[in-house]
Amino acid sequence: MSREDVLVSAAWSEENLNTPGVVFVEVDEDTTAYDGGHIPGAVKVDWKNELQDPVRRDFVDRAGFEKLLSAKGISNDDTVVLYGGNNNWFAAYAYWYFKLYGHDAVKLLDGGRKKWELDGRPLDKEAVSRPATEYKAQEQNLAIRAFRDEVVDAIGNKNLVDVRSPDEFSGKLLAPAHLPQEQAQRAGHIPSAINVPWSKAANEDGTFKSDEELAEIYGEAGFDGSRKTIAYCRIGERSSHTWFALHELLGHEDVKNYDGSWTEYGSLVGVPVELGSGKEA
Amino acid sequence: MSDGCGAPVQGVDIEVGAGEVVLTGKVSTADGPVGGAFVRLLDSSGEFTAEVVSSPEGDFRFYAAPGTWTIRALHRSGNGEASVSADGPGVHPVSVAVA
Numbered sequence: 001m002s003r004e005d006v007l008v009s010a011a012w013s014e015e016n017l018n019t020p021g022v023v024f025v026e027v028d029e030d031t032t033a034y035d036g037g038h039i040p041g042a043v044k045v046d047w048k049n050e051l052q053d054p055v056r057r058d059f060v061d062r063a064g065f066e067k068l069l070s071a072k073g074i075s076n077d078d079t080v081v082l083y084g085g086n087n088n089w090f091a092a093y094a095y096w097y098f099k100l101y102g103h104d105a106v107k108l109l110d111g112g113r114k115k116w117e118l119d120g121r122p123l124d125k126e127a128v129s130r131p132a133t134e135y136k137a138q139e140q141n142l143a144i145r146a147f148r149d150e151v152v153d154a155i156g157n158k159n160l161v162d163v164r165s166p167d168e169f170s171g172k173l174l175a176p177a178h179l180p181q182e183q184a185q186r187a188g189h190i191p192s193a194i195n196v197p198w199s200k201a202a203n204e205d206g207t208f209k210s211d212e213e214l215a216e217i218y219g220e221a222g223f224d225g226s227r228k229t230i231a232y233c234r235i236g237e238r239s240s241h242t243w244f245a246l247h248e249l250l251g252h253e254d255v256k257n258y259d260g261s262w263t264e265y266g267s268l269v270g271v272p273v274e275l276g277s278g279k280e281a
Numbered sequence: 282m283s284d285g286c287g288a289p290v291q292g293v294d295i296e297v298g299a300g301e302v303v304l305t306g307k308v309s310t311a312d313g314p315v316g317g318a319f320v321r322l323l324d325s326s327g328e329f330t331a332e333v334v335s336s337p338e339g340d341f342r343f344y345a346a347p348g349t350w351t352i353r354a355l356h357r358s359g360n361g362e363a364s365v366s367a368d369g370p371g372v373h374p375v376s377v378a379v380a
Binding site: 033085086087114117118120165166167172173175176197199204205 | 324329
């Protein structure tokens with residue numbers, strides 16, 4: 001796996017807006033940005049309303065994913081280029097989600113909307129419709145998805161990478177600092193987790209740091225390349241960004257994203273929780 | 282809202298909860314406030330903490346903790362930063378010029 005297989009630059013993207021077989025998809029939780037101007041030809045996927053089960057806390061099932069992609073006009077043979085706001089958080093989450101359902105030809109636009117906008121590249125408001133397809137998804141690849149019991153079992157023996165901000169990790173805050181602090185579950189982190197905020201993997205313009213820089217960042221934080229790894233954050237989106245860095249860019253083989261993340265773990269009865277920076281442990 | 286990670290609409294009137302530390306202000310160029318700037322909250326060691334996009338009127342807002350913070354804004358027209366100290370709960374105003 002090389003960087004070129006999983007990431008495309010804004011310049012490459014602008015040159016390939018009309019390339020047959022390449023579909024640009026903007027993914028966000030708040031899709032008002034798309035509606036105000038999107039990459040020409042890109043279709044929109046609403047993270048909350050289209051990729052989440054409307055009732056249970058889970059993703060749409062295989063049939064639901066097939067129906068969604070068919071309606072969006074994405075075929076099994078298409079190369080999907082994902083981008084979004086928030087430094088590609090939800091685009092990275094969608095990347096992991098597409099891999100979960102077996103779509104291999106998927107790439108991230110390095111830097112997402114931010115890099116595209118800072119470069120002054122074109123956006124338009126044209127309605128985009130693509131002819132419907134008959135998309136076929138695979139069963140979920142659970143080699144990349146972690147559930148709560150295996151997270152508890154991983155304490156002390158796998159790399160647990162908590163990618164939230166230091167204040168969330170230590171228990172001072174329950175959510176990132178751009179969100180209201182209104183949640184009720186316990187604060188803190190999973191014992192034995194290392195804290196490598198997702199943002200360490202990104203440059204200021206939202207692009208990923210080089211492989212050499214990434215290896216140094218995780219190594220210095222105590223990441224053990226000989227161990228299996230589970231990444232988590234609050235709801236699984238920032239940890240998808242780190243999953244991408246560890247699994248897709250650095251090539252670590254056994255890396256899972258725990259999409260339940262702190263909103264699940266921090267509400268479980270009886271599991272161990274650690275406060276503070278964790279560095280003295 | 283609590284399950285989401287997209288930032289709330291920037292610039293609308295807000296109620297500040299008890300104990301909340303709110304850092305808020307505008308991003309401006311020489312020509313006035315600018316929307317669409319990427320506004321980054323950096324802690325006292327310069328470490329990235331959070332990011333929002335300024336509203337069409339240039340407004341941004343962070344929910345932080347007490348301490349000294351740097352607000353850094355990136356925009357097509359240029360970048361800039363400003364510092365703000367929040368000694369306790371409440372609304373702490375700070376504005377950022379980009380050039």
